[in-house]
């Protein structure tokens with residue numbers, strides 16, 4: 001139904017994508033952003049900035065590559081490096097907002113206080129506080145894009161003695177840069193990506209950095225584990241996790257082994273307790289300390305929903321991480337409230353496309369029973385696939401989840417048919433990485449530039465590496481393209497036969 005009014009809460013990467021998709025689907029978005037700028041978490045902030053809510057440290061660089069960390073119709077410029085510093089991601093987001101003229105739909109310094117459905121469920125009242133004044137609005141649909149990492153977890157109760165510790169303790173979200181930690185003895189508790197990044201950075205300035213856990217995860221278990229162990233033996237370095245690779249959050253800290261081998265970083269077992277001046281570990285050893293950094297992650301909440309159990313239950317159950325199943329009408333969607341084993345930008349953008357189509361009535365949701373059964377089934381599977389960790393209930397495998405949502409929309413690329421009319425493209429899709437553009441090749445939301453974006457991916461990756469011109473004497477590849485294509489086609493057919501059989 002054209003002209004439906006949609007409220008988008010938050011102008012981070014999820015909110016920007018939601019505004020853009022709203023416009024494409026012919027809906028009228030109004031985005032409320034509590035701060036004075038776009039970008040959400042990616043915007044580096046220091047205390048004293050308006051409504052300080054920064055979670056990024058000065059050096060934070062994405063661990064998802066630029067080709068994967070893009071909206072599905074807006075590749076990163078080829079001049080950008082392959083892994084982007086937070087300032088570069090902000091540059092990309094500003095270019096995106098400007099290109100699609102999104103900023104005029106955003107009301108900055110406007111914090112959403114409450115979201116209440118009308119008794120006839122026809123629309124929703126939204127109360128917004130803008131520079132001290134409260135204003136109310138009525139919307140046909142709500143997109144909640146307020147973020148997954150809203151509240152730091154500081155599990156002091158799990159660390160006996162922390163209250164008598166006379167040094168300093170902080171959460172990783174308060175860390176900005178290493179200068180003031182010069183010469184200190186520091187322990188980083190919890191080794192997710194924040195813990196690994198901080199330990200590496202602090203090892204340059206601290207007199208000693210200690211880590212007390214490590215959990216890496218990556219691609220296909222056996223293959224990736226072998227590859228990783230070929231680089232350095234995780235067991236020897238004290239970094240071998242207790243689980244298989246794919247069953248937990250990926251921790252990527254390429255420099256960590258160098259810091260361990262040079263003794264600047266020490267890996268220790270769990271902290272048993274803190275004394276006034278030290279930490280005692282599970283193995284009985286003790287280390288003097290000046291600073292404890294809890295890199296123990298984040299949790300999320302939606303205070304504007306006022307804990308309304310008729311909207312969202314205590315487990316935040318959502319059908320495919322988007323729709324609360326109990327609503328009488330699907331007028332509320334959550335975007336970006338999941339942890340894909342991959343990048344957030346394309347995932348939340350695809351969720352927005354599906355949500356808009358449900359708002360418009362172009363897509364229908366199953367019955368409440370059907371949705372609840374799906375949620376239950378997924379939770380059971382989650383327990384088997386990932387470590388059954390109550391802190392990580394929003395994890396999904398990237399490709400599988402993207403395929404699932406794109407199938408809802410009816411835009412899943414049909415590989416056999418692409419193979420018939422465009423073998424070059426099919427080969428790139430089949431053998432190449434699962435870039436976001438391939439989800440805009442066909443069906444609703446089809447983008448004319450998708451094919452080109454896929455085929456020029458390599459050029460964008462290589463360009464920033466070629467910062468000086470080298471004269472190359474090597475002859476071009478002697479294998480002709482037709483032979484490569486024929487081999488690829490044969491491999492493709494064999495794979496299909498194996499899968500079907």
Ligand SMILES: Cc1cc2nc3c(=O)[nH]c(=O)nc-3n(C[C@H](O)[C@H](O)[C@H](O)COP(=O)(O)OP(=O)(O)OC[C@H]3O[C@@H](n4cnc5c(N)ncnc54)[C@H](O)[C@@H]3O)c2cc1C
Pocket residue numbers: 009010011012013014015032033034035038039040041042055056060061062063064069110111112113145146147148149194304335336337342343344345348
């Ligand atoms: C340290 C760190 C590094 C990360 N690195 C990567 C990475 O390399 N690659 C990757 O894909 N992901 C990474 N992530 C995940 C990251 O969370 C997502 O990439 C992305 O920032 C999520 O965007 P979002 O828009 O969903 O939420 P956010 O970025 O949190 O944005 C939410 C926005 O909503 C606004 N808001 C909240 N409540 C209200 C309200 N009541 N009223 C109005 N406005 C409101 C906030 O002000 C904010 O602007 C990282 C996360 C962290 C913490």
Ligand SMILES: NC(=O)c1ccc[n+]([C@@H]2O[C@H](COP(=O)([O-])OP(=O)(O)OC[C@H]3O[C@@H](n4cnc5c(N)ncnc54)[C@H](OP(=O)(O)O)[C@@H]3O)[C@@H](O)[C@H]2O)c1
Pocket residue numbers: 060061062063064149153155158172189190191192193194195197213215249250295296297298339389391
């Ligand atoms: N460079 C980058 O791109 C970058 C940098 C930082 C963060 N990130 C992303 O940002 C998100 C948040 O990362 P994060 O590292 O801040 O959080 P995280 O991934 O949730 O990691 C938190 C770590 O703390 C541990 N922990 C939590 N509670 C604990 C307790 N009571 N006792 C001991 N250990 C405890 C966790 O162990 P369990 O696993 O057992 O819960 C985990 O190892 C992730 O998606 C991450 O990929 C990316």
